[in-house]
Amino acid sequence: MNSVLLNSWTTNVKKLRIRAKGGRPGEEKMRVLHVFETLPGGPATYLNEVVPHQIAKYGAKNVRVLVPDAHLSHVQNIPSSCIITFKRQGRYKSLPALARAVMAEVKSFRPDVVHAHSTFAGAVTRAIGALSRRFPPIIYCAHGWSFDMETLGPLRLVARWGERLLAPFCQKIVAISQHEYDRGVEIGISPSRMVVIENGLSRKNPVAVPAEWKDPITKVLFVGRLDRQKGVDILLKSAATLEGRASFKVIGATVTTKSEQNAVSFVPDNVELLGWKSPMEIAGYLAACDVVVMPSRWEGFGLVALEAMRAKKPVIASAVGGLRQIVRHGQTGFLFPSGDSVALAEAILGQDAAGWRDMGLAGYRRFHARYQSDRMNDELIALYDEVLRKETAGERVLV
Missing domain, CATH: 3.40.50.2000 (Glycogen Phosphorylase B;)
Incomplete structure:
Protein backbone atom coordinates (compact mmCIF):
# COMPACT_ATOMS: atom_id res chain seq x y z
CA MET A 1 0.00 0.00 0.00
CA ASN A 2 1.32 3.46 -0.92
CA SER A 3 3.08 4.99 2.11
CA VAL A 4 1.72 8.47 1.33
CA LEU A 5 -1.81 7.04 1.43
CA LEU A 6 -1.18 5.41 4.79
CA ASN A 7 0.44 8.46 6.37
CA SER A 8 -2.28 10.82 5.17
CA TRP A 9 -5.02 8.57 6.48
CA THR A 10 -3.24 8.14 9.84
CA THR A 11 -3.12 11.92 10.20
CA ASN A 12 -6.81 12.03 9.42
CA VAL A 13 -7.63 9.46 12.10
CA LYS A 14 -5.67 11.32 14.75
CA LYS A 15 -7.83 14.37 14.09
CA LEU A 16 -10.85 12.10 14.75
CA ARG A 17 -13.29 14.30 12.88
CA ILE A 18 -13.23 17.19 10.43
CA ARG A 19 -15.09 20.16 11.87
CA ALA A 20 -16.91 22.31 9.34
CA LYS A 21 -16.26 26.05 9.41
CA GLY A 22 -19.27 27.97 10.55
CA GLY A 23 -20.89 24.91 12.15
CA ARG A 24 -22.58 24.95 15.52
CA PRO A 25 -20.29 24.62 18.54
CA GLY A 26 -19.49 20.94 19.05
CA GLU A 27 -20.92 19.94 15.66
CA GLU A 28 -18.73 17.19 14.22
CA LYS A 29 -18.20 16.29 10.61
CA MET A 30 -16.76 13.19 9.03
CA ARG A 31 -15.75 12.29 5.51
CA VAL A 32 -17.57 9.39 3.88
CA LEU A 33 -16.66 7.68 0.61
CA HIS A 34 -19.36 5.49 -0.96
CA VAL A 35 -18.19 2.87 -3.48
CA PHE A 36 -20.54 1.33 -6.05
CA GLU A 37 -19.60 -1.14 -8.78
CA THR A 38 -23.16 -1.17 -10.16
CA LEU A 39 -26.25 1.01 -9.68
CA PRO A 40 -29.43 -0.14 -11.49
CA GLY A 41 -32.13 -1.34 -9.12
CA GLY A 42 -31.83 -1.38 -5.35
CA PRO A 43 -28.32 0.14 -5.10
CA ALA A 44 -29.43 3.27 -6.99
CA THR A 45 -32.49 3.71 -4.79
CA TYR A 46 -30.30 3.28 -1.71
CA LEU A 47 -27.74 5.80 -2.97
CA ASN A 48 -30.39 8.40 -3.75
CA GLU A 49 -31.93 8.04 -0.29
CA VAL A 50 -28.72 7.94 1.76
CA VAL A 51 -26.22 10.29 0.11
CA PRO A 52 -28.34 13.49 -0.02
CA HIS A 53 -29.03 13.06 3.71
CA GLN A 54 -25.32 12.71 4.46
CA ILE A 55 -24.49 15.73 2.30
CA ALA A 56 -27.01 17.76 4.29
CA LYS A 57 -25.46 16.59 7.55
CA TYR A 58 -21.74 16.66 6.77
CA GLY A 59 -21.55 19.10 3.85
CA ALA A 60 -20.91 18.44 0.17
CA LYS A 61 -17.14 18.67 0.67
CA ASN A 62 -17.24 15.70 3.04
CA VAL A 63 -19.20 13.14 1.01
CA ARG A 64 -18.10 11.47 -2.20
CA VAL A 65 -19.65 8.76 -4.35
CA LEU A 66 -17.60 6.52 -6.65
CA VAL A 67 -19.84 5.08 -9.38
CA PRO A 68 -19.40 3.53 -12.86
CA ASP A 69 -19.56 6.07 -15.66
CA ALA A 70 -22.10 3.92 -17.51
CA HIS A 71 -24.61 4.27 -14.66
CA LEU A 72 -24.51 8.01 -14.03
CA SER A 73 -28.11 8.42 -15.21
CA HIS A 74 -29.25 6.59 -12.07
CA VAL A 75 -27.80 9.25 -9.74
CA GLN A 76 -30.33 11.87 -8.62
CA ASN A 77 -30.17 15.04 -6.51
CA ILE A 78 -26.44 14.74 -5.81
CA PRO A 79 -24.03 17.59 -6.75
CA SER A 80 -21.59 16.71 -9.50
CA SER A 81 -18.75 17.81 -7.20
CA CYS A 82 -19.55 14.80 -4.99
CA ILE A 83 -19.42 12.25 -7.83
CA ILE A 84 -16.34 10.42 -9.09
CA THR A 85 -16.57 7.86 -11.88
CA PHE A 86 -14.55 4.95 -13.14
CA LYS A 87 -14.77 3.39 -16.59
CA ARG A 88 -16.98 0.31 -16.64
CA GLN A 89 -16.44 -2.11 -19.55
CA GLY A 90 -18.20 -5.20 -18.33
CA ARG A 91 -18.30 -6.34 -14.74
CA TYR A 92 -15.11 -8.38 -14.43
CA LYS A 93 -12.94 -6.30 -16.78
CA SER A 94 -13.78 -3.19 -14.77
CA LEU A 95 -12.59 -4.43 -11.39
CA PRO A 96 -8.96 -3.24 -11.82
CA ALA A 97 -10.25 0.22 -12.76
CA LEU A 98 -12.50 0.20 -9.71
CA ALA A 99 -9.56 -0.79 -7.47
CA ARG A 100 -7.40 2.00 -8.84
CA ALA A 101 -10.19 4.52 -8.33
CA VAL A 102 -10.75 3.41 -4.72
CA MET A 103 -7.04 3.75 -3.88
CA ALA A 104 -6.84 7.16 -5.57
CA GLU A 105 -9.87 8.48 -3.70
CA VAL A 106 -8.66 7.23 -0.33
CA LYS A 107 -5.35 8.96 -0.96
CA SER A 108 -6.79 12.29 -2.15
CA PHE A 109 -10.06 12.53 -0.21
CA ARG A 110 -8.84 10.89 3.04
CA PRO A 111 -12.24 9.54 4.15
CA ASP A 112 -12.98 8.63 7.74
CA VAL A 113 -15.24 5.79 6.57
CA VAL A 114 -15.48 3.86 3.29
CA HIS A 115 -18.97 2.47 2.65
CA ALA A 116 -18.87 -0.28 -0.04
CA HIS A 117 -22.07 -1.40 -1.73
CA SER A 118 -22.89 -4.79 -3.32
CA THR A 119 -20.73 -7.84 -3.93
CA PHE A 120 -17.96 -6.64 -6.23
CA ALA A 121 -17.43 -3.22 -4.68
CA GLY A 122 -17.36 -4.94 -1.31
CA ALA A 123 -14.85 -7.54 -2.46
CA VAL A 124 -12.50 -5.01 -4.09
CA THR A 125 -12.60 -2.54 -1.20
CA ARG A 126 -12.09 -5.19 1.46
CA ALA A 127 -9.24 -6.78 -0.50
CA ILE A 128 -7.48 -3.41 -0.62
CA GLY A 129 -8.18 -2.82 3.06
CA ALA A 130 -6.76 -6.24 3.93
CA LEU A 131 -3.33 -5.08 2.74
CA SER A 132 -2.99 -2.66 5.63
CA ARG A 133 -4.42 -2.16 9.10
CA ARG A 134 -4.26 1.59 8.47
CA PHE A 135 -6.79 1.65 5.65
CA PRO A 136 -9.94 3.62 6.62
CA PRO A 137 -12.60 1.54 8.38
CA ILE A 138 -14.92 -0.19 5.93
CA ILE A 139 -18.69 -0.60 6.11
CA TYR A 140 -20.03 -3.20 3.66
CA CYS A 141 -23.60 -3.71 2.47
CA ALA A 142 -24.29 -6.64 0.13
CA HIS A 143 -27.78 -5.39 -0.88
CA GLY A 144 -28.76 -9.07 -1.16
CA TRP A 145 -26.27 -11.93 -0.83
CA SER A 146 -24.88 -13.18 -4.12
CA PHE A 147 -24.94 -16.78 -2.83
CA ASP A 148 -28.75 -16.60 -2.68
CA MET A 149 -28.90 -16.20 -6.47
CA GLU A 150 -30.18 -19.43 -7.99
CA THR A 151 -28.72 -18.48 -11.36
CA LEU A 152 -25.16 -18.82 -10.01
CA GLY A 153 -25.54 -22.59 -9.86
CA PRO A 154 -22.40 -24.29 -8.44
CA LEU A 155 -20.76 -20.87 -8.02
CA ARG A 156 -23.09 -20.21 -5.10
CA LEU A 157 -20.75 -22.25 -2.91
CA VAL A 158 -17.80 -20.14 -4.07
CA ALA A 159 -19.77 -16.98 -3.30
CA ARG A 160 -20.55 -18.25 0.20
CA TRP A 161 -16.89 -18.94 0.96
CA GLY A 162 -15.89 -15.60 -0.54
CA GLU A 163 -18.24 -13.67 1.74
CA ARG A 164 -17.15 -15.68 4.76
CA LEU A 165 -13.42 -15.16 4.05
CA LEU A 166 -13.78 -11.42 3.38
CA ALA A 167 -16.06 -10.69 6.35
CA PRO A 168 -13.21 -10.02 8.83
CA PHE A 169 -11.76 -7.32 6.57
CA CYS A 170 -14.45 -4.77 7.31
CA GLN A 171 -15.63 -3.27 10.56
CA LYS A 172 -19.36 -3.87 10.02
CA ILE A 173 -21.64 -5.55 7.50
CA VAL A 174 -25.00 -3.85 7.08
CA ALA A 175 -27.80 -6.39 6.54
CA ILE A 176 -30.76 -4.75 4.81
CA SER A 177 -33.20 -7.23 6.35
CA GLN A 178 -33.37 -9.77 9.15
CA HIS A 179 -33.30 -12.45 6.45
CA GLU A 180 -29.97 -11.16 5.16
CA TYR A 181 -28.56 -11.10 8.71
CA ASP A 182 -29.72 -14.66 9.38
CA ARG A 183 -28.23 -15.91 6.11
CA GLY A 184 -24.91 -14.29 6.95
CA VAL A 185 -24.83 -16.02 10.32
CA GLU A 186 -25.76 -19.34 8.64
CA ILE A 187 -22.64 -19.26 6.44
CA GLY A 188 -20.36 -18.51 9.37
CA ILE A 189 -20.09 -14.72 9.58
CA SER A 190 -19.81 -13.59 13.19
CA PRO A 191 -23.03 -11.98 14.48
CA SER A 192 -20.90 -9.26 16.09
CA ARG A 193 -19.66 -8.29 12.62
CA MET A 194 -23.20 -7.65 11.36
CA VAL A 195 -25.98 -5.17 12.05
CA VAL A 196 -29.52 -5.01 10.68
CA ILE A 197 -30.45 -1.64 9.18
CA GLU A 198 -33.59 -2.17 7.14
CA ASN A 199 -34.04 -0.22 3.94
CA GLY A 200 -36.21 2.85 3.94
CA LEU A 201 -37.74 5.37 1.56
CA SER A 202 -38.57 9.04 1.78
CA ARG A 203 -42.09 9.63 3.00
CA LYS A 204 -42.75 11.75 -0.08
CA ASN A 205 -44.10 10.07 -3.21
CA PRO A 206 -42.62 11.24 -6.52
CA VAL A 207 -44.85 13.66 -8.41
CA ALA A 208 -47.00 11.31 -10.47
CA VAL A 209 -47.59 11.42 -14.20
CA PRO A 210 -51.26 10.32 -14.47
CA ALA A 211 -51.71 6.87 -16.02
CA GLU A 212 -54.70 5.75 -18.05
CA TRP A 213 -55.96 2.48 -16.55
CA LYS A 214 -59.72 2.28 -16.19
CA ASP A 215 -60.43 -1.46 -16.40
CA PRO A 216 -63.43 -2.45 -14.24
CA ILE A 217 -61.60 -5.66 -13.18
CA TYR A 371 -39.74 1.96 6.72
CA GLN A 372 -39.07 5.68 6.37
CA SER A 373 -35.60 6.68 5.23
CA ASP A 374 -35.15 9.05 8.19
CA ARG A 375 -34.87 6.01 10.46
CA MET A 376 -32.47 4.24 8.08
CA ASN A 377 -30.28 7.32 7.74
CA ASP A 378 -30.13 7.94 11.48
CA GLU A 379 -29.09 4.33 12.07
CA LEU A 380 -26.35 4.57 9.43
CA ILE A 381 -24.97 7.77 10.97
CA ALA A 382 -24.97 6.10 14.40
CA LEU A 383 -23.10 3.14 12.91
CA TYR A 384 -20.45 5.40 11.37
CA ASP A 385 -20.01 7.09 14.74
CA GLU A 386 -19.65 3.74 16.51
CA VAL A 387 -17.12 2.38 14.01
CA LEU A 388 -14.98 5.51 14.04
CA ARG A 389 -15.10 5.72 17.84
CA LYS A 390 -13.81 2.15 18.13
CA GLU A 391 -11.24 2.79 15.42
CA THR A 392 -9.75 5.78 17.17
CA ALA A 393 -9.77 3.90 20.46
CA GLY A 394 -7.70 1.12 18.86
CA GLU A 395 -10.44 -1.51 18.98
CA ARG A 396 -10.24 -2.67 15.35
CA VAL A 397 -10.42 -6.44 15.07
CA LEU A 398 -9.51 -8.13 11.79
CA VAL A 399 -9.47 -11.77 12.86
Whole structure:
Protein backbone atom coordinates (compact mmCIF):
# COMPACT_ATOMS: atom_id res chain seq x y z
CA MET A 1 0.00 0.00 0.00
CA ASN A 2 1.32 3.46 -0.92
CA SER A 3 3.08 4.99 2.11
CA VAL A 4 1.72 8.47 1.33
CA LEU A 5 -1.81 7.04 1.43
CA LEU A 6 -1.18 5.41 4.79
CA ASN A 7 0.44 8.46 6.37
CA SER A 8 -2.28 10.82 5.17
CA TRP A 9 -5.02 8.57 6.48
CA THR A 10 -3.24 8.14 9.84
CA THR A 11 -3.12 11.92 10.20
CA ASN A 12 -6.81 12.03 9.42
CA VAL A 13 -7.63 9.46 12.10
CA LYS A 14 -5.67 11.32 14.75
CA LYS A 15 -7.83 14.37 14.09
CA LEU A 16 -10.85 12.10 14.75
CA ARG A 17 -13.29 14.30 12.88
CA ILE A 18 -13.23 17.19 10.43
CA ARG A 19 -15.09 20.16 11.87
CA ALA A 20 -16.91 22.31 9.34
CA LYS A 21 -16.26 26.05 9.41
CA GLY A 22 -19.27 27.97 10.55
CA GLY A 23 -20.89 24.91 12.15
CA ARG A 24 -22.58 24.95 15.52
CA PRO A 25 -20.29 24.62 18.54
CA GLY A 26 -19.49 20.94 19.05
CA GLU A 27 -20.92 19.94 15.66
CA GLU A 28 -18.73 17.19 14.22
CA LYS A 29 -18.20 16.29 10.61
CA MET A 30 -16.76 13.19 9.03
CA ARG A 31 -15.75 12.29 5.51
CA VAL A 32 -17.57 9.39 3.88
CA LEU A 33 -16.66 7.68 0.61
CA HIS A 34 -19.36 5.49 -0.96
CA VAL A 35 -18.19 2.87 -3.48
CA PHE A 36 -20.54 1.33 -6.05
CA GLU A 37 -19.60 -1.14 -8.78
CA THR A 38 -23.16 -1.17 -10.16
CA LEU A 39 -26.25 1.01 -9.68
CA PRO A 40 -29.43 -0.14 -11.49
CA GLY A 41 -32.13 -1.34 -9.12
CA GLY A 42 -31.83 -1.38 -5.35
CA PRO A 43 -28.32 0.14 -5.10
CA ALA A 44 -29.43 3.27 -6.99
CA THR A 45 -32.49 3.71 -4.79
CA TYR A 46 -30.30 3.28 -1.71
CA LEU A 47 -27.74 5.80 -2.97
CA ASN A 48 -30.39 8.40 -3.75
CA GLU A 49 -31.93 8.04 -0.29
CA VAL A 50 -28.72 7.94 1.76
CA VAL A 51 -26.22 10.29 0.11
CA PRO A 52 -28.34 13.49 -0.02
CA HIS A 53 -29.03 13.06 3.71
CA GLN A 54 -25.32 12.71 4.46
CA ILE A 55 -24.49 15.73 2.30
CA ALA A 56 -27.01 17.76 4.29
CA LYS A 57 -25.46 16.59 7.55
CA TYR A 58 -21.74 16.66 6.77
CA GLY A 59 -21.55 19.10 3.85
CA ALA A 60 -20.91 18.44 0.17
CA LYS A 61 -17.14 18.67 0.67
CA ASN A 62 -17.24 15.70 3.04
CA VAL A 63 -19.20 13.14 1.01
CA ARG A 64 -18.10 11.47 -2.20
CA VAL A 65 -19.65 8.76 -4.35
CA LEU A 66 -17.60 6.52 -6.65
CA VAL A 67 -19.84 5.08 -9.38
CA PRO A 68 -19.40 3.53 -12.86
CA ASP A 69 -19.56 6.07 -15.66
CA ALA A 70 -22.10 3.92 -17.51
CA HIS A 71 -24.61 4.27 -14.66
CA LEU A 72 -24.51 8.01 -14.03
CA SER A 73 -28.11 8.42 -15.21
CA HIS A 74 -29.25 6.59 -12.07
CA VAL A 75 -27.80 9.25 -9.74
CA GLN A 76 -30.33 11.87 -8.62
CA ASN A 77 -30.17 15.04 -6.51
CA ILE A 78 -26.44 14.74 -5.81
CA PRO A 79 -24.03 17.59 -6.75
CA SER A 80 -21.59 16.71 -9.50
CA SER A 81 -18.75 17.81 -7.20
CA CYS A 82 -19.55 14.80 -4.99
CA ILE A 83 -19.42 12.25 -7.83
CA ILE A 84 -16.34 10.42 -9.09
CA THR A 85 -16.57 7.86 -11.88
CA PHE A 86 -14.55 4.95 -13.14
CA LYS A 87 -14.77 3.39 -16.59
CA ARG A 88 -16.98 0.31 -16.64
CA GLN A 89 -16.44 -2.11 -19.55
CA GLY A 90 -18.20 -5.20 -18.33
CA ARG A 91 -18.30 -6.34 -14.74
CA TYR A 92 -15.11 -8.38 -14.43
CA LYS A 93 -12.94 -6.30 -16.78
CA SER A 94 -13.78 -3.19 -14.77
CA LEU A 95 -12.59 -4.43 -11.39
CA PRO A 96 -8.96 -3.24 -11.82
CA ALA A 97 -10.25 0.22 -12.76
CA LEU A 98 -12.50 0.20 -9.71
CA ALA A 99 -9.56 -0.79 -7.47
CA ARG A 100 -7.40 2.00 -8.84
CA ALA A 101 -10.19 4.52 -8.33
CA VAL A 102 -10.75 3.41 -4.72
CA MET A 103 -7.04 3.75 -3.88
CA ALA A 104 -6.84 7.16 -5.57
CA GLU A 105 -9.87 8.48 -3.70
CA VAL A 106 -8.66 7.23 -0.33
CA LYS A 107 -5.35 8.96 -0.96
CA SER A 108 -6.79 12.29 -2.15
CA PHE A 109 -10.06 12.53 -0.21
CA ARG A 110 -8.84 10.89 3.04
CA PRO A 111 -12.24 9.54 4.15
CA ASP A 112 -12.98 8.63 7.74
CA VAL A 113 -15.24 5.79 6.57
CA VAL A 114 -15.48 3.86 3.29
CA HIS A 115 -18.97 2.47 2.65
CA ALA A 116 -18.87 -0.28 -0.04
CA HIS A 117 -22.07 -1.40 -1.73
CA SER A 118 -22.89 -4.79 -3.32
CA THR A 119 -20.73 -7.84 -3.93
CA PHE A 120 -17.96 -6.64 -6.23
CA ALA A 121 -17.43 -3.22 -4.68
CA GLY A 122 -17.36 -4.94 -1.31
CA ALA A 123 -14.85 -7.54 -2.46
CA VAL A 124 -12.50 -5.01 -4.09
CA THR A 125 -12.60 -2.54 -1.20
CA ARG A 126 -12.09 -5.19 1.46
CA ALA A 127 -9.24 -6.78 -0.50
CA ILE A 128 -7.48 -3.41 -0.62
CA GLY A 129 -8.18 -2.82 3.06
CA ALA A 130 -6.76 -6.24 3.93
CA LEU A 131 -3.33 -5.08 2.74
CA SER A 132 -2.99 -2.66 5.63
CA ARG A 133 -4.42 -2.16 9.10
CA ARG A 134 -4.26 1.59 8.47
CA PHE A 135 -6.79 1.65 5.65
CA PRO A 136 -9.94 3.62 6.62
CA PRO A 137 -12.60 1.54 8.38
CA ILE A 138 -14.92 -0.19 5.93
CA ILE A 139 -18.69 -0.60 6.11
CA TYR A 140 -20.03 -3.20 3.66
CA CYS A 141 -23.60 -3.71 2.47
CA ALA A 142 -24.29 -6.64 0.13
CA HIS A 143 -27.78 -5.39 -0.88
CA GLY A 144 -28.76 -9.07 -1.16
CA TRP A 145 -26.27 -11.93 -0.83
CA SER A 146 -24.88 -13.18 -4.12
CA PHE A 147 -24.94 -16.78 -2.83
CA ASP A 148 -28.75 -16.60 -2.68
CA MET A 149 -28.90 -16.20 -6.47
CA GLU A 150 -30.18 -19.43 -7.99
CA THR A 151 -28.72 -18.48 -11.36
CA LEU A 152 -25.16 -18.82 -10.01
CA GLY A 153 -25.54 -22.59 -9.86
CA PRO A 154 -22.40 -24.29 -8.44
CA LEU A 155 -20.76 -20.87 -8.02
CA ARG A 156 -23.09 -20.21 -5.10
CA LEU A 157 -20.75 -22.25 -2.91
CA VAL A 158 -17.80 -20.14 -4.07
CA ALA A 159 -19.77 -16.98 -3.30
CA ARG A 160 -20.55 -18.25 0.20
CA TRP A 161 -16.89 -18.94 0.96
CA GLY A 162 -15.89 -15.60 -0.54
CA GLU A 163 -18.24 -13.67 1.74
CA ARG A 164 -17.15 -15.68 4.76
CA LEU A 165 -13.42 -15.16 4.05
CA LEU A 166 -13.78 -11.42 3.38
CA ALA A 167 -16.06 -10.69 6.35
CA PRO A 168 -13.21 -10.02 8.83
CA PHE A 169 -11.76 -7.32 6.57
CA CYS A 170 -14.45 -4.77 7.31
CA GLN A 171 -15.63 -3.27 10.56
CA LYS A 172 -19.36 -3.87 10.02
CA ILE A 173 -21.64 -5.55 7.50
CA VAL A 174 -25.00 -3.85 7.08
CA ALA A 175 -27.80 -6.39 6.54
CA ILE A 176 -30.76 -4.75 4.81
CA SER A 177 -33.20 -7.23 6.35
CA GLN A 178 -33.37 -9.77 9.15
CA HIS A 179 -33.30 -12.45 6.45
CA GLU A 180 -29.97 -11.16 5.16
CA TYR A 181 -28.56 -11.10 8.71
CA ASP A 182 -29.72 -14.66 9.38
CA ARG A 183 -28.23 -15.91 6.11
CA GLY A 184 -24.91 -14.29 6.95
CA VAL A 185 -24.83 -16.02 10.32
CA GLU A 186 -25.76 -19.34 8.64
CA ILE A 187 -22.64 -19.26 6.44
CA GLY A 188 -20.36 -18.51 9.37
CA ILE A 189 -20.09 -14.72 9.58
CA SER A 190 -19.81 -13.59 13.19
CA PRO A 191 -23.03 -11.98 14.48
CA SER A 192 -20.90 -9.26 16.09
CA ARG A 193 -19.66 -8.29 12.62
CA MET A 194 -23.20 -7.65 11.36
CA VAL A 195 -25.98 -5.17 12.05
CA VAL A 196 -29.52 -5.01 10.68
CA ILE A 197 -30.45 -1.64 9.18
CA GLU A 198 -33.59 -2.17 7.14
CA ASN A 199 -34.04 -0.22 3.94
CA GLY A 200 -36.21 2.85 3.94
CA LEU A 201 -37.74 5.37 1.56
CA SER A 202 -38.57 9.04 1.78
CA ARG A 203 -42.09 9.63 3.00
CA LYS A 204 -42.75 11.75 -0.08
CA ASN A 205 -44.10 10.07 -3.21
CA PRO A 206 -42.62 11.24 -6.52
CA VAL A 207 -44.85 13.66 -8.41
CA ALA A 208 -47.00 11.31 -10.47
CA VAL A 209 -47.59 11.42 -14.20
CA PRO A 210 -51.26 10.32 -14.47
CA ALA A 211 -51.71 6.87 -16.02
CA GLU A 212 -54.70 5.75 -18.05
CA TRP A 213 -55.96 2.48 -16.55
CA LYS A 214 -59.72 2.28 -16.19
CA ASP A 215 -60.43 -1.46 -16.40
CA PRO A 216 -63.43 -2.45 -14.24
CA ILE A 217 -61.60 -5.66 -13.18
CA THR A 218 -58.73 -6.03 -10.70
CA LYS A 219 -55.74 -3.97 -11.86
CA VAL A 220 -52.41 -5.67 -11.09
CA LEU A 221 -49.02 -3.94 -11.41
CA PHE A 222 -45.54 -5.52 -11.66
CA VAL A 223 -42.35 -3.43 -11.47
CA GLY A 224 -38.92 -4.99 -11.94
CA ARG A 225 -36.49 -6.78 -14.22
CA LEU A 226 -38.10 -9.40 -16.42
CA ASP A 227 -35.83 -12.21 -15.26
CA ARG A 228 -35.89 -15.41 -13.27
CA GLN A 229 -35.23 -13.75 -9.94
CA LYS A 230 -38.22 -11.45 -10.20
CA GLY A 231 -40.50 -14.31 -11.32
CA VAL A 232 -42.08 -12.68 -14.36
CA ASP A 233 -42.76 -16.15 -15.82
CA ILE A 234 -44.83 -16.99 -12.73
CA LEU A 235 -46.77 -13.76 -13.17
CA LEU A 236 -47.57 -14.53 -16.82
CA LYS A 237 -48.76 -18.05 -15.99
CA SER A 238 -51.16 -16.63 -13.43
CA ALA A 239 -52.34 -13.90 -15.77
CA ALA A 240 -53.22 -16.44 -18.45
CA THR A 241 -55.77 -18.02 -16.10
CA LEU A 242 -57.33 -14.68 -15.14
CA GLU A 243 -58.39 -13.21 -18.48
CA GLY A 244 -61.61 -11.27 -17.98
CA ARG A 245 -61.02 -11.11 -14.21
CA ALA A 246 -57.73 -9.19 -13.87
CA SER A 247 -55.74 -6.74 -15.96
CA PHE A 248 -51.93 -6.62 -15.73
CA LYS A 249 -49.36 -3.95 -16.53
CA VAL A 250 -45.67 -4.82 -16.40
CA ILE A 251 -43.01 -2.15 -15.96
CA GLY A 252 -39.50 -3.41 -16.66
CA ALA A 253 -37.22 -4.86 -19.32
CA THR A 254 -36.12 -8.30 -20.40
CA VAL A 255 -32.60 -9.51 -19.74
CA THR A 256 -30.29 -10.45 -22.59
CA THR A 257 -29.92 -14.20 -22.16
CA LYS A 258 -32.02 -16.32 -24.49
CA SER A 259 -33.33 -18.56 -21.69
CA GLU A 260 -34.63 -15.53 -19.79
CA GLN A 261 -36.19 -13.97 -22.89
CA ASN A 262 -38.13 -17.20 -23.39
CA ALA A 263 -39.86 -16.47 -20.08
CA VAL A 264 -41.75 -13.61 -21.75
CA SER A 265 -42.14 -15.19 -25.19
CA PHE A 266 -45.86 -15.69 -24.53
CA VAL A 267 -47.79 -12.67 -23.22
CA PRO A 268 -51.51 -13.17 -22.48
CA ASP A 269 -53.98 -10.64 -23.90
CA ASN A 270 -54.67 -9.19 -20.43
CA VAL A 271 -50.99 -8.25 -19.92
CA GLU A 272 -49.36 -5.08 -21.27
CA LEU A 273 -45.57 -4.78 -21.28
CA LEU A 274 -44.62 -1.13 -20.76
CA GLY A 275 -40.83 -1.26 -20.62
CA TRP A 276 -38.91 0.85 -18.14
CA LYS A 277 -40.63 3.99 -16.87
CA SER A 278 -39.44 7.04 -14.95
CA PRO A 279 -40.13 7.29 -11.18
CA MET A 280 -42.87 9.82 -11.94
CA GLU A 281 -44.53 7.49 -14.45
CA ILE A 282 -44.26 4.54 -12.04
CA ALA A 283 -45.94 6.69 -9.40
CA GLY A 284 -48.81 7.24 -11.82
CA TYR A 285 -49.32 3.52 -12.39
CA LEU A 286 -49.07 2.86 -8.64
CA ALA A 287 -51.86 5.36 -8.08
CA ALA A 288 -54.02 3.69 -10.74
CA CYS A 289 -53.59 0.01 -9.80
CA ASP A 290 -55.42 -2.05 -7.18
CA VAL A 291 -52.51 -4.24 -6.08
CA VAL A 292 -48.78 -4.72 -6.69
CA VAL A 293 -47.37 -8.21 -7.29
CA MET A 294 -43.83 -9.38 -6.47
CA PRO A 295 -43.45 -13.08 -7.44
CA SER A 296 -39.67 -13.12 -6.78
CA ARG A 297 -37.78 -16.39 -6.35
CA TRP A 298 -35.26 -14.72 -4.02
CA GLU A 299 -35.07 -11.22 -2.59
CA GLY A 300 -32.70 -9.68 -0.04
CA PHE A 301 -35.27 -7.01 0.77
CA GLY A 302 -37.72 -5.82 -1.89
CA LEU A 303 -37.87 -2.03 -2.26
CA VAL A 304 -40.78 -2.18 -4.69
CA ALA A 305 -42.90 -3.37 -1.77
CA LEU A 306 -42.07 -0.17 0.12
CA GLU A 307 -42.88 1.94 -2.93
CA ALA A 308 -46.28 0.25 -3.10
CA MET A 309 -46.96 0.69 0.63
CA ARG A 310 -45.97 4.36 0.45
CA ALA A 311 -48.53 4.73 -2.36
CA LYS A 312 -51.23 3.05 -0.20
CA LYS A 313 -51.26 -0.10 -2.30
CA PRO A 314 -51.31 -3.69 -0.98
CA VAL A 315 -48.62 -6.17 -2.02
CA ILE A 316 -48.91 -9.81 -3.08
CA ALA A 317 -45.45 -11.33 -2.71
CA SER A 318 -43.78 -14.71 -2.70
CA ALA A 319 -42.76 -15.81 0.78
CA VAL A 320 -39.01 -15.41 0.29
CA GLY A 321 -36.18 -13.38 1.82
CA GLY A 322 -36.92 -9.94 3.18
CA LEU A 323 -40.43 -9.92 1.68
CA ARG A 324 -41.56 -12.16 4.53
CA GLN A 325 -40.83 -9.37 7.00
CA ILE A 326 -42.22 -6.52 4.90
CA VAL A 327 -45.63 -7.94 3.94
CA ARG A 328 -48.06 -8.82 6.72
CA HIS A 329 -50.10 -11.72 5.34
CA GLY A 330 -53.82 -10.94 5.39
CA GLN A 331 -53.22 -7.38 6.64
CA THR A 332 -51.10 -5.41 4.17
CA GLY A 333 -51.31 -7.98 1.37
CA PHE A 334 -50.74 -11.68 0.83
CA LEU A 335 -47.75 -14.03 0.80
CA PHE A 336 -47.79 -17.12 -1.42
CA PRO A 337 -45.37 -20.04 -1.94
CA SER A 338 -42.53 -19.14 -4.30
CA GLY A 339 -43.08 -20.43 -7.83
CA ASP A 340 -46.77 -21.29 -7.29
CA SER A 341 -48.67 -19.55 -10.08
CA VAL A 342 -51.99 -21.07 -8.96
CA ALA A 343 -51.60 -19.66 -5.45
CA LEU A 344 -50.72 -16.28 -6.95
CA ALA A 345 -53.88 -16.29 -9.08
CA GLU A 346 -55.97 -17.18 -6.02
CA ALA A 347 -54.41 -14.29 -4.07
CA ILE A 348 -55.19 -11.85 -6.89
CA LEU A 349 -58.83 -12.86 -6.64
CA GLY A 350 -58.72 -12.69 -2.84
CA GLN A 351 -60.16 -9.18 -2.41
CA ASP A 352 -62.54 -6.76 -4.07
CA ALA A 353 -61.63 -3.11 -4.67
CA ALA A 354 -62.71 -2.06 -1.18
CA GLY A 355 -60.68 -4.88 0.40
CA TRP A 356 -57.56 -3.84 -1.53
CA ARG A 357 -58.04 -0.25 -0.39
CA ASP A 358 -58.21 -1.33 3.25
CA MET A 359 -55.06 -3.44 2.90
CA GLY A 360 -53.31 -0.56 1.14
CA LEU A 361 -54.08 1.78 4.03
CA ALA A 362 -52.74 -0.81 6.49
CA GLY A 363 -49.55 -1.04 4.44
CA TYR A 364 -49.28 2.74 4.37
CA ARG A 365 -49.44 2.86 8.17
CA ARG A 366 -46.80 0.13 8.40
CA PHE A 367 -44.54 2.03 6.01
CA HIS A 368 -44.74 5.19 8.11
CA ALA A 369 -44.14 3.30 11.33
CA ARG A 370 -41.14 1.26 10.17
CA TYR A 371 -39.74 1.96 6.72
CA GLN A 372 -39.07 5.68 6.37
CA SER A 373 -35.60 6.68 5.23
CA ASP A 374 -35.15 9.05 8.19
CA ARG A 375 -34.87 6.01 10.46
CA MET A 376 -32.47 4.24 8.08
CA ASN A 377 -30.28 7.32 7.74
CA ASP A 378 -30.13 7.94 11.48
CA GLU A 379 -29.09 4.33 12.07
CA LEU A 380 -26.35 4.57 9.43
CA ILE A 381 -24.97 7.77 10.97
CA ALA A 382 -24.97 6.10 14.40
CA LEU A 383 -23.10 3.14 12.91
CA TYR A 384 -20.45 5.40 11.37
CA ASP A 385 -20.01 7.09 14.74
CA GLU A 386 -19.65 3.74 16.51
CA VAL A 387 -17.12 2.38 14.01
CA LEU A 388 -14.98 5.51 14.04
CA ARG A 389 -15.10 5.72 17.84
CA LYS A 390 -13.81 2.15 18.13
CA GLU A 391 -11.24 2.79 15.42
CA THR A 392 -9.75 5.78 17.17
CA ALA A 393 -9.77 3.90 20.46
CA GLY A 394 -7.70 1.12 18.86
CA GLU A 395 -10.44 -1.51 18.98
CA ARG A 396 -10.24 -2.67 15.35
CA VAL A 397 -10.42 -6.44 15.07
CA LEU A 398 -9.51 -8.13 11.79
CA VAL A 399 -9.47 -11.77 12.86
